[in-house]
Amino acid sequence: MTHEPRNRRLLSRRGVVAAGLSALPVLALPATPRAQTASGGGLGTAAAPVEIRMIANEAFANQWQANMVPEFNKSFPHVRVKIDGVPYPELLAKSLLDSTGANPTYDIIVADDPWVPQLAQAGALLDLKADAKAWTAPDFDWEDFNAAPLAASAWRGKQYGVPLRSNMLLMFTNKTLYKKAGLPAPTPKLTWTEYLAQAPKLVQDTNGDGKVDAWAIDTYFTRDSLTPTIWQAILNSNGGALLDKDNKPAFNTPTGVAALQTHIDLLKYAPPGAKSHGFNESLQAFRQGQTATMFMWGSVFKATAVDPKTTTLKPDEVGIQVMPVGSKLPGTHRGIWNGTVAKKSAHPQAAWALLQWLSSKQGELWHANVLGAFPARKSTLATPPESAWLVPVYAALQQAYDAADAGQMWRPRSPKSDAVQQVLADETSRAMSGEASAADALASAAQKIGRMRL
């Protein structure tokens, strides 16, 4: 073997690494704005139907394509809808990339709660109350939406979307494990003090073999951008805030430190290895009857309490309510999927027609009853649902919406929301793993977020 050929091969290998490291800018393409169809593109005719495309989370895109689109077409037969499901981690980057390109593919972007400011700042979204006013049905009732979910798609006084799938961070309870521990089933009035006093009793040996086999809690503890939402819910319930009115960090306070310490202290009553637990692990533990409570997104209720294919629990043994009450409010955190119309869409009228239909009183009721999606409208929540299991869910949702609105229990309304969340995930995880104290972690997070110019 000589030096030269080997070096050539290695240089080529090095080039491959270089290309990999620098792959991200390949995504950047020159963009020129496409003229928006002034008429809105119409709603199509039998001879010339309109086609619109939607980008959405793969978790529900197929369900919508198979069930929602045919239902929509009963009212709008000449609007063809194609929905592309994209994995969550790639959805924001793909949505931004597409909507800022010269010829965007998508007319509708289904954006997660914190993404609307980022998309709006990039000029990607239509202001529905102004730009789409002419295509808005006279009976479309904006006032009927609960304030918290509607605010998820508002930014700087403009309304860029409507809530399509609402979700709130709630407390799931296993009534059987409470009973075995000799404790009353929790109510929405349960306080953090009471909850923490009960927690040691919920760590128990349920089958009498001398080994602990059930624990009080499992939730997000791992390094994840959603883990800080638990801490923030505790902070907000005690009257604290993430940011002040000038978007400066407001969490590095005794209330903030105490809230993070409470989150860390929950680990004492969680299953072994819970430091690395997040969405999947806490769900698995709760569904197998190993934890008495779980702080989790309400949307998992059906698969956790009703569907025997995915849970060992029965509907009557699972409770759902807001998280414990702090010194000011019950705890919760908002997570809304918003339907938005791309500013460069060639068919904004048809795109808005679909979003209006799905978020209208009639459409939302259908969506909730048939597909089990959580509603945002007061009228839907006040209507008895067709499925009995939804009754306690609706009650918990309404409590959570009210608490979220009163305590501003959501992620930062800023184009840099995800960057803030990433810093919080980093620092809270350092505290959780014992690398830093709660106070040091929050001081470090406040310093980093303060430099971000939100």
Added chain:
Amino acid sequence: MASPTPRHPKARSRRVVRLTDLAGRWGFMSPAAVLLVATLAYPIFYTIRISFSELDLSTFSPGEWVGWDNYIDVLRDDRFWNALRVTGVYLALALPLQMVLGFGIAFLVNAEWRGRGAVRALFLIPMVVAPIVAGGVWRMMLDPLWGLANALIGLVGLGPIDWLGDPAWAMATIVIVDTWRWTPFVTLIATAALLALPGDVFEAAEIDGANWWTKFWFITLPLLVPVIAATFIVRWLGAVKMFDIALAATNGGPGRATNVINLFIYEEAFRSLNFAGAAAMAVIVLVGTMLLTAVFLRGSRMLEERH
């Protein structure tokens, strides 16, 4: 006035042949060269351009020129230095382990025994498993509540170990998963190298009465030095860009314990949408990787010359 010296027709003919040959070679090479420039050079230069700009999200293209600001921000960010430190620890643990295990297993596999072919084939399985899948499966196996790993070490009275929740064990987990995945690659190369060693040298040594250790130390190892060096560099280049296993197994946690540099760059770019800062980091890492690779190449050349 002196008239120009007439050139010899044969010399002219040779020049024409040379030029035609050169044109022919470049003609064949140019499509590949253009492709290489497009796929390698362009992304690199674009990354460098973004790293000196403020990325305009409304057009997704470099906007205002900001000079060294992005680099200064990155160098002031303790998370960047932590990610470099974590990557260094991971490389220092994983690479020697994989090299020793890979060549060690190759020696064992190279010996004559029944079922050697089947074992060789089995070794290839980890290499073809997608890293995200590997990370996820290991995550399940190492979970203290449901995982197989703690149950097994519990049989001999060890543990339980919080593989993913304890910072030190989380790094060990990443090294174990990466080693499980890449040791077969080293073994494969080492096996081929061992089979290619000249038999006559060993026969001569045996005639001279050399024992196993003497043959290994004075013949096998020196002859393998170029292969060991090349394999190390190839693995180094692969390991330095690792992030998928960390993403799937620990997501960089607990804390920042396994947040390797490429995972951090990925998070900054695609989660925090800080593309300019991520580009600056990518350029720093690229330059660092190139420099270290050059050092390793020089080192391997020196070793080859010495042996």
